[in-house]
Amino acid sequence: MPPRLNITTLTRSIAFRPKPQLPSPARPWLRPAPSQCRLNSDSAKTAAADRSKREDAKPIEHVSEEAASMAQTMGEQGPDLSQGTPIEDVVKGDKSAQENLPKVMQDKLNSQAPKTTPNMAPKGSRSYSTTTTTPADGNGGPDMGIVDMRPLPEVPATPGLKFEMPSLPLPRDGHIKHRYDPVVEQVTNLLMRHGKKSVAERQMALILQHLRTSPIPKINPARPLLPGAPPPSHLPLNPIVYLTLAIDSVAPLMRIRSQRGAAGGGVALQIPVPLGQRQRRRAAIQWILGAAAKRVNMGSGKGSFAQRIAQELVNVVQGTSGIWDRRNAMHKLGVAARANIVLPRKR
Amino acid sequence: MPPSTCLRSFAQLSLDASAHHGIAPRLLRHPTACFSTSAVRYAAVVKKKGLKAAPKKGEKSLNTKKGRKAPGGGDMGKRPAQGERKAQRKRIVLSNDNALNVSSLQDLDSDNVLRQANEGKVMGLPQANPVDPLKPSTVDALRAVEAFKTSQGWSLFRRPAVLMMKEAVQLAGLFSEVEASAAGAPKKTIRRILCGERMSGKSTLLLQGLAMGFLRDWFVINLPEAQDMVNAHTDYAPLPNSQPMQYTQDTYTANLLQQMLKSNGAFLGSTRLSTTPNPPLALSANATLKELAALGMANPELSWPVFVALWKELSLPGRPPVLLAVDGLSHIMRHSEYMSAEVKPIHAHDLTLVRHFVDHLSGQKKLPNGGIVLGATSQSNAPTSSALDFCIQVAEARQKTPDNVPQWNPYKKVDVRVMEALKDLNSDSSDFDIIKVGGLSKEEARSIMEYYAESGMLRHQVNEGFVAEKWSLAGMGNIGELEKASVRWRL
Known part of the structure; x- marks a missing residue:
């Protein structure tokens, strides 16, 4: 006799959970930290910070008020302060004063001047964005890698517990499997060959030590790093930020997928595909590792590959690496092929 | 003999004609001097080069030259010069410009180096000579005697600094003890073996001892790596008139004299020769010890007599105490890699420099002006020396559990000379002991x-x-x- 099929248990055993569409976790130097200084709050000002009572901090008087006080000193009839004095009246006929007016008022004065070209993009800006991390909140400065510098918040004692409650948030390196920075972990895993993780970790430590002892990098203005990056003098003391900055600065925004048979005529259609943050980093790390492997080995011994990787990272930050050209070429191709993107039709 | 063999031998004769000059012209008049013409007749027609048919479509051909780079292209940059790679690997970096300056760091100097109150403090090694800024400082002297190692973390910090652990303070106490005995008649010779776990700071403690010696104006002789003396990488020669046969290492000794000259130059330059070296050396009557050492440095074949003469000078009354130090002790407690004339391995104690050190470590000879003999063991680069290991175990047990001292395993091979040299570790004398390094509080x-x-x-x-x-x-x-x-x- 065949066993009876229990429909309720069958449905229960299928674990179907829709994958939550969460954005990738917020990353390194934009951590949500409670701001100490709230600029727009009026109650937080201390007495020493309030300079409004000081003579030199007071605003300059209005032209009419100045004229009125001057007239009072001279014993004459000044302008009427109950009514406002239009600036146009003040500067009327005064050519030198008109030149110092704000541009809006100058334009208003000579309204017969022709209008400039509308919707012109400001010069010197890229047509696409190169930012890797979007600031989640306005006040998140770069993470300087200082762990647990703030005193942990006090947790009220709960009666009946054998051990005291942990204070939240848990420290960043509290979990043994996630004790390293995600970027460091990703680079280590990509360095690993034949499953030898300890060798890869030793190389990673050598890379970071090399970054630590290397001189302060000179930033090339033609190759701008991420906006909001710490000044170059902070980088060697904080090798993880150095590494992250180098990787994130050259990380490509998209990859080019070649779709065969879509373009016709035997030509593959090139379709740009956006990459997630981890994928972008992976591409950048692979480029850096490839460039380091191609460098000439000038030393001997175990740590030479790590040294070459570290030199490549320094070159990336200084803007002398060929990876920048590679990234820019990929972005250019992506911009050229952007018409090939087929977006799902909206209803 | 069958005729075919005869023909074959004739043919053979023409083939190796170059070996027989007499018959060669006659036989080689025609290239087909063999009695057979078939080879010529059936010889394959030589194809013209370049007429090879193109490979068929889809056919793969093995191209062995594919991987090779074109000359001058790709990865053909200038290679480093000879010895440059090794120099880069062995380079000692003592500062990191990125590291922050520790303002509270106090320097060691000749007054505070032996102070017991230093325990648990981090102290800087002086980088400038307090008397004369042009003279070499302690850091320079330590660098000259190769006390810094590449495996230590000096390159991470702004300037070299050491932690005065309790063992360092104990060592400083020994220095004070020797200096206190300098006034009395029996001058003390204290011998210590530094042992402990891997990476517990034995070599750094040895470096701290050397720094104390330099700061207190002792005469410091450091054998930086015992392995270099016994691994047969330097030349050796039998010492004449020695019984049993001993061997000198001239190049190594000359290098050691150079290190001594660099590190103890102030004392050597200010002291004049007062004994006559035997055999006589080409020196003026009132030459300084510096000239003596320079003579040995320049002529490696004279380096051992110069070392002996220098040691005789140091043994005179009124000369400073001596610090003798070696790192990697177990290398010199076994047979060396050198071979004698009978192709037997030479025991390390038969090398003159090693014997000089071991005699003072075992207490067979005393330092006449007092001093300290230090030997540091190593855990990462140490060949098996069961006698040394056993003696250290015994000394450890005597310190901790005096009623439970281990016994020698009779089934193990014993190196009698090492056991003899270290037998004082198993006695009650406080002159020879171990310092167990490791375990910070x-x-x-x-x-x-x-x-x-x-x-x-x-x-x-x-x-x-x-x-x-x-x-x-x-x-x-x-x-x-x-x-x-x-x-x-x-x-």
């Missing part, structure tokens, strides 16, 4: 971790919990592991 761990944090190498608040965590991760305060856990691996 939590206060010492906190002190060094605060130094790391102030240098900017450790970006964490140094509080009690953090120190306790790293202290236990580092095997209850092994200082090398502590540095790894708190500086290198805090990724």
Whole structure:
């Protein structure tokens, strides 16, 4: 006799959970930290910070008020302060004063001047964005890698517990499997060959030590790093930020997928595909590792590959690496092929 | 004999005609001098080059030259010169410009170096000579005697600094003891073997001892790596009139004289020769010891007589105490890699320099002006020397559990000479003992971790919990592991 099929248990055993569409976790130097200084709050000002009572901090008087006080000193009839004095009246006929007016008022004065070209993009800006991390909140400065510098918040004692409650948030390196920075972990895993993780970790430590002892990098203005990056003098003391900055600065925004048979005529259609943050980093790390492997080995011994990787990272930050050209070429191709993107039709 | 063999032998004759000059012209008049013409007739027609048919479509051909780079293209940059790679590998870097300057760091000097109150403090090694800034400082002297090692973490910090652990303070106490006995008639010779776990700071403690010697104006002789003396990488020669046969290492001794000249130059330059060297050397009557050492340095074949003459000078009354030090002791407690004329391995104690050191370590000879003999063992580069290991175990047990001293395993091979040299470790004399290095206390761990944090190498608040965590991760305060856990691996 065949066993009876229990429909309720069958449905229960299928674990179907829709994958939550969460954005990738917020990353390194934009951590949500409670701001100490709230600029727009009026109650937080201390007495020493309030300079409004000081003579030199007071605003300059209005032209009419100045004229009125001057007239009072001279014993004459000044302008009427109950009514406002239009600036146009003040500067009327005064050519030198008109030149110092704000541009809006100058334009208003000579309204017969022709209008400039509308919707012109400001010069010197890229047509696409190169930012890797979007600031989640306005006040998140770069993470300087200082762990647990703030005193942990006090947790009220709960009666009946054998051990005291942990204070939240848990420290960043509290979990043994996630004790390293995600970027460091990703680079280590990509360095690993034949499953030898300890060798890869030793190389990673050598890379970071090399970054630590290397001189302060000179930033090339033609190759701008991420906006909001710490000044170059902070980088060697904080090798993880150095590494992250180098990787994130050259990380490509998209990859080019070649779709065969879509373009016709035997030509593959090139379709740009956006990459997630981890994928972008992976591409950048692979480029850096490839460039380091191609460098000439000038030393001997175990740590030479790590040294070459570290030199490549320094070159990336200084803007002398060929990876920048590679990234820019990929972005250019992506911009050229952007018409090939087929977006799902909206209803 | 069958005729075919005869023909074949004739044919053979023409083929190796070059060996027989007499018959060669006759036989080689025609190229087909063999009695057979078939070879010529059936010879394959030589194809013209370049007429090879193109490979068929889809057919793969093996191209062995494919992987090779074109000359001048690709990865053909200038290679480093000979010896450059090794120099880069062995380079000692003592400063890191990125590290922050620790303002509270106090320097060691001749007054405070032996002070017991230093225990648990991190002290800087002086980088400038306090008397004359042009003269070599302690750091220069330590560098000259190769006391810094590449495996140590000097390159991470702004300037070299050491933690005065309790063992260093103990060593400083020995220095004070010897100096106190300098006035009395029996001058003390104290001998110590530094032993302990791997990365527990034995070589650094030896370096601290050398720094104390330099700061207190002792005469310091350091054999930086015992392995270099016995691994047969330098030349050796039998010492004439020695019974049993001993061997000198001229190049090594000349190099050692150079190191002594660099590190102890002030004393050597200011002291004049007062004994006549035997055999006589080409020196003026009132030459300084510096000229004597320079003579040995320039002529390696004279280096051993010069060393002996220098040692005789140092043994005169009124000369400074001597610090003799060696790192990697187990290398010189076994047979060396050198071979005698009978192709038998030479025992390390038959090399003159090693014997000189071992005689003073075993107490067979005394330092006439007092002094300290230090030998540091190694755990990462140590060949088996069961006699040395056993003697250290016995000395350890005598310190901890005097009623339970281990016995020698009779089934093990014993090196009698080593056992003889180290037998004093199993006696009650306090002159020869071991110093067990390792295991920082939590206060010492906190002190060094605060130094790391102030240098900017450790970006964490140094509080009690953090120190306790790293202290236990580092095997209850092994200082090398502590540095790894708190500086290198805090990724």
